[in-house]
Amino acid sequence: MEQTKPQVFILTRFDLCTGCSLCKTACSMHVFGGYNPNKGMLIIRHLWENLAHIPVVCQQCQNAMCMKVCPVKAISRDENTQAVIIDQDKCISCKLCSQYCPLGVIHRDPETQKAYKCDLCQGNPQCVQVCPFGALELGHENKQSGE
Numbered sequence: 001m002e003q004t005k006p007q008v009f010i011l012t013r014f015d016l017c018t019g020c021s022l023c024k025t026a027c028s029m030h031v032f033g034g035y036n037p038n039k040g041m042l043i044i045r046h047l048w049e050n051l052a053h054i055p056v057v058c059q060q061c062q063n064a065m066c067m068k069v070c071p072v073k074a075i076s077r078d079e080n081t082q083a084v085i086i087d088q089d090k091c092i093s094c095k096l097c098s099q100y101c102p103l104g105v106i107h108r109d110p111e112t113q114k115a116y117k118c119d120l121c122q123g124n125p126q127c128v129q130v131c132p133f134g135a136l137e138l139g140h141e142n143k144q145s146g147e
Contacts, residue, residue, distance in 0.1 A: 006140040012055040017135035019053035023127035030126045041118040058105045058118040066097035083120040
């Protein structure tokens with residue numbers, strides 16, 4: 001049986017997250033070249049009076065709704081990393097991808113209004129690298145073709 005490339009995603013463990021935002025800070029440095037946790041691709045949902053912190057990041061969906069609804073096919077899957085990526089040159093700022101993302105993790109550039117999202121840092125997610133508590137982990141899901 002032929003095996004396809006494994007689906008790669010960031011596995012989140014809310015029970016280990018302290019809400020420190022180091023992940024968001026590292027992400028913003030990778031994406032924007034500056035340390036600003038408000039510009040990270042992750043969202044940390046703080047619940048129950050900050051007793052629980054739920055990290056939310058793009059799951060690189062196998063059947064990605066954002067890819068389906070993009071009218072100009074600006075969203076595709078990277079052949080090397082298998083990440084769902086947005087081509088900024090093709091994006092027309094229609095906002096459909098962000099409206100249909102079930103996790104709410106497609107963001108808009110405040111200046112250009114173009115969409116952007118986690119691209120797994122070209123296969124080496126910085127958020128995973130800096131998390132001191134193991135709340136983020138690079139996950140792989142192997143799918144067999146022909147099954």
